[in-house]
Amino acid sequence: MPAERLKRRDFLKLGAIAGATAVVASMPAPAFSAPARRTLAECLELDHVAMADASAPVSAAWRSIRLTAAEIRNPAIRTRVEAILDNPAPTLARSMGKGEKKAIYRELTAKGLLKDVTEADFMPPVGNAAKAPQPFRSAPGSGYQSHHSYPGGLATHTDLNTRVSLALYDGYRQVYDYMLDRDVVIAAQLLHDLHKPWVFQWDEHGESRGEMKLGGTGEHHPLGVAESIVRGLPAEVCVAQACAHNHPRTEKDEAQVVGWLTAASVIAGVDPVKHGLLAADGKTLPMPRRQEGFVTHLGDHDWVLTVPAAQWLIPVMEKVAVRDYKISENDLRKKPFNQFRNYVFSQATIMSLYETYAAKGEAELTRTIHSIVRPA
Template sequence: MSQMERRDFLRFGLAAGAVVAASTLPKKAQAAYTRICVDEVRAMTPQAMAEQSGLVMSGWDSLHASANTIRNPKIRATVLDIMAKPAPTLMQRIGSSEKKEIWKELTAKGLLKDVALKDFLPPAKSASAEPQPFYSAPGSGYGSHHSYPGGLVTHTDLNTRVSMALYEGYREVYDYLLDRDVVIASQLLHDLHKPWVFQWQKNGESRGEMKLGGTGEHHPLGVAESIVRGLPAEVCVAQACAHNHPRTPEDEAKVVGWITAAAIIAGVDPVKRGLLEPGGKTLPMPRRQEGFVCHLGDHDWILTVPAAQWTIPVMKTIAERDYNIKSDDAKGFNSLRNYVFSQATIMGLYEIYAAKGEQELTRTVHSIVTPA
């Protein structure tokens, strides 16, 4: 085995040149693997990278465990179905003429700005087939937080844990009983259409994201999908609050805009569906607070965005110096960083970098992919 510290070994499930017996490791490291070379990394698909990662697959198990605690059988079944198959079923009603009309209405209402019709909505080969598995999608745009295969899983797992901790805290301190099913379902689904929006490209990057309602398009599209899939209004409203809380009129107007955009895309009346108060200016009254918990839970990015911004440049240095990957070889670098990040996570690597410096980070990267 390499000179990796036991702490690193247990975290990543690595063995330099030798497969380790998975049964001897904690659950997160049970997907043991051998150190591989750059050529092997170049040949791997994002899905294969995610499936190779003990951390991603452990997170995937954790998300299913959380979903299975949802008490309402219909909500539980729908959440599990979306996780298993995040297909853009909302596209079933959107042909070319419908797409143009939706685009025109969103533009007229100021919810879509500077987006050409041809760029509106991510590409979808089928409304019944997911562009990629939930577990292989990145957690954000390329270069931002969790921008690696499986990043959506680790991001959602952390956010769900935070939301449940908030739920338990308010219950224990105030005897305040939020709707537990809504808290879990809204957080598990808050990024449900990132597999559609952030499709992996041939150069190893993920697709760029358009703006919709002043936020990333994945957000209103995800709410629209939940509406189309028949989830209760309470879940859809809480999910819509992930990117902001309705504390002030200005903040609430943003959430109302996302729900309005989602309803237009889904082809429903948001008031009749119980998504907005009559008149369409506020959330249903009195306002429930599960959405606030969903919003607070979706703050993993506070730590992970800067961690990504500080780790990626160091990875570029390591790639050029130790793997002979030139600065103009985007595919080569993206393959290397996607694989390393998927196996160790950006947060795991940044912790090593912050605590022990670049030399230790380099050694850890070498233990995952053999230097050239």
């Protein structure tokens, strides 16, 4: 019925991505078509890659990421970044036997960079170290109760953060005539979460793996910096990437970044000073401190809104699941609900759905959910 089709398309305008990089800005805005309306039974049969590939917003974000990577002028950096996007494999573990892993675990523990993590839980499971456990485009953007926690969430998160970083780059250039290294800004932001496909592997119940701590932050962060070192990214990219979770404004803040670079160096098997990652005393970043790291840090602030949006939206999704899809309370932490929310979130994004909820209310949010998954 035409009226119903219009309703099904209404929510898509909320998922349109504002702003663009220099390349993407010259292109027409993506015209998202309505997602395939599925039954709950069909959602239960889809895997994470199929959900991500079926999503217009995720596909648009992935395309934007690849176009932005292609803007990197330095061919050596561009080639390495594109290789990681194509296959975010944990190659840092390729030649890491049990003995070497044990030695790394002990060194990180002795340096106070690894706490309350058993040796068995140190590092995510590794099958084939030459092949990523999942594509970059199908990984979630964070833990399962946090931001962008759906197939393709990493792509939308990375796309938004890269756009913000490039807007900051343009602002510094236009206002202050301050010429940052654009290649470093792009590479650091595109790679800042490169090991989330490894860390947040999907399980058979539709939930992503929990994350351990390393250096006082999520393990994906130092592991990602270590991967960039192993893959041959320049020191300036690795340093800026390490700044994503904090900036060296104060001694305390800088000590955190130094800790992540130290942890990454231990894992990668390099001397952080000789490799150009730390100053000669090993206590600060290379001097004078470059600003690309600050831009990477400021750019990685999508979580400020997206974490609470996810935490506020998930309980509403649970309510709708029980009421309209006959998912039992007991199944709200199991595959039936997980696959339901994974499909809805992947097709519409948490942020678009939350904006509908905040601006138009629960009834409109429910109608949008119904347009994606047919009620029981």
